[in-house]
Amino acid sequence: MPILLLALIDLVQSEHSLRRNYPASARFRWLFEWMRPYLRAYIVESDLDGRPFSHDERALVYARAKGDEDAHPFGTELDVYSGAYEWLAHSIAPATNVERDQRVLVGTDQCSRPYAASRLNISAMSFGSLGANAIEALNLGAKLGGFYHDTGEGGLSTYHLKHGGDIVWELGSGYFGCRDENGRFDPGKFRDQAGSEAIRMTEIKLSQGAKPGHGGLLPGAKVTAEIAKARNVPQGADCVSPPGHSAFATPIELLEFAGQMRDLSGGKPVGIKLCIGYPHEFLAIVKAMLETGILLDYIVIDGAKGGTGAAPTELSDRVGMPLREGLIIARNALVGTGLKDKVRLAASGKVASGAAIAMNAALGADWCNAARAFMFSLGCVQSMRCHTGTCPTGIATQSPARQRALVVPEKARRVARYHRATVDALHDMVVAAGLQSCGEFRPSHLRQRINVAEMRAMDEIYSFLAPGVLLSEPESTSMAAWWHQASAATFRARS
Template structure:
């Protein structure tokens, strides 16, 4: 698209020059001047490295920013305010952009939230707040007594997004940002690509398709392969292994890589046929019951030479989840962590019904898993990573207070790369080069600029979390409790999340 736009402007300039040559009048001279001016801007936009959208759509993208500046007024009076946009409202998107760019993130004239509306949530501050510079708990150690290579992780990490779902430049920027910010980057189920190996800490996800961890058997079925898995798992960049059962966008369905995004390079990494839609199976072929699952987890731990191994799922049938946790306790063998994905999550392609109506939302799922770990005396061994549309410090404080040990973020880190929520992730037409394999669009995302924004967003959000925790009079992020977060349930009733979720 960039080359097409440049060609159009250059062509108009040449045509204007011809008109001036044959018809040297004031009108044609003005037309040539305008054409030259726009062509210079188009060339500048296409060469600059700060804004992906301008690189991909020179000049034209400037119209978006003009209307976005005016949109505040239009939305305020005619369409929607900053809190109504979905799936991530404009206020939340803005905080990511501001932190990524290290720009001003204060707001004037008070909150736009209706603090007297049902569902409003908040924390209470202390008369004796702490100095946020001395707040502890921004890192957490993963690894149970079954693990020999424990991992010291940030409480905020990049959640699972595969190369294929995202572009190579997006993956490189995320991984390099993770390296600079000293946090972890989950590969997603698409396997480990060269773009994940930029020096950042990696969580190697093993999905039902076993990409990077398996092969096809003689019947064409995807199966786990010890040697293939081990070759990737023992890489020094890989710090943890995550066995994916399901994800919030499409629990019980299996991953989807649209055919248009399945390039020869991606197909080679996944050992599939390029140009075809790749559907991961809904369940694992390596195990079919809890006992086999426990053996498989231990096998993966052994093959990875003692690295932390976790499982990821969106909470579904409660009885099944409890039976699984009980089986872990009875066998005295368990994963090192559980990643709980909320039904509201999801960055890639998914059927509408699965996105909208299947899977337990994060808060209820997180609380349920946390209660089970406490009930079966596994809480001290098994850490919880929670993911489900966490964006700002309050989101993180709330989720940690409800029982999570760390947060996985996907869409918020996409926004830090410059995502504008165009919602074209499944169409291969992402205009800012984040979720596309279109080479021309991918080039618009300049890794050397965006990796800094990834790091900035992480670091500034950690700082903000520490500031919020300090205002509450708490010494450590790890000390957050559900009785410190409140919700208005009715016009006159304010209740702590502990009373809502833990005292039923």
């Protein structure tokens, strides 16, 4: 009887043509459509399939987070003659006495409170995008493991500060947590919060890999009392992140704003994060540093593969520069102007292993930030429901019932174990390459297969500039056209 009633409803409804022609039975299509991601993940996909992270990539994080054996038996499953294969060169004379917990000192001579950063840290994930238990577990894990936790642009919540892990406070265009009633930057509110001992660095988010050049909207229905307090916005009202910043409009103004933030924070390092779009805009920032004498302490390059929440499909798939090209442009800009030994460079975007950290180091990164890998360490199963509020593992949700699944002390230990094992794996790669530090990796260490019969080192594929060449001989470089388009006075390209 219920099936007959369902068939009658389908016959007379006007919304779905399949249901009118195939009453009741057409509903199986929706059932299988709903089940499709789960069937693929657990039955259909091979170990190397799956996007954005394959089964093997996820399994490596899970094993390290749980403290299980992470070795792989019987040789690699990768096709080493595929055009997508890449590897790091090793030495027949491996290094000895290499320090395991190597740090990167962040802070120019304009910074009175430099910070020693780990080679791997937690990338930006906001409270609101992640639930309270997830934020707590990540921060406690950072405390246990001795690395930093980026707040994301969603403000500094009590959950970020509860356990005392090192914090990088990120400010986006909404200036959440330090904004006035009109949504503009409030220096007093920033100073009051940035003085916290837990906050080790501050960061200006210009763009992100998941949705570069796009703002955001958190509907009022999702703006709970806790989120409203963290973001300094009215509860129940739409929370808007504009596409661009109101505190500055030119490269010089950006540097002046960064200098102001450094002063207000008591001399702590200040940096920027961006996914590179037009290369001349990044060079304009570099020129502004040269002209004003105000230096950023660090720059984080986000790759277009990044993203832990939801983003418009077109922006996620087709806008923004992939990490490798963006990192090389940033490295060349800093090296070519003689700033690389002062301004630190970090990479963020699909980093999950010691090999990924080493490969980014070969292209100029001093350290790496990871977001999704640390979500896997919490137990994320890549269900792709981050934006729905129905995350099955209680990570990307504000539902108290779902968050109950995430037990903070246990998950924090998983976060710390994953970090420790991955940094140890990086140490092994440094030793195998015959080096004393991750910072000694160079483009020549990273090899890329071109086709089944040919491979090349990265410095044979991409152009890597010599120190100071953009100042002495810009016309001789591959960046000459972008260099001439760049101006410290504007983000617009000069003709």
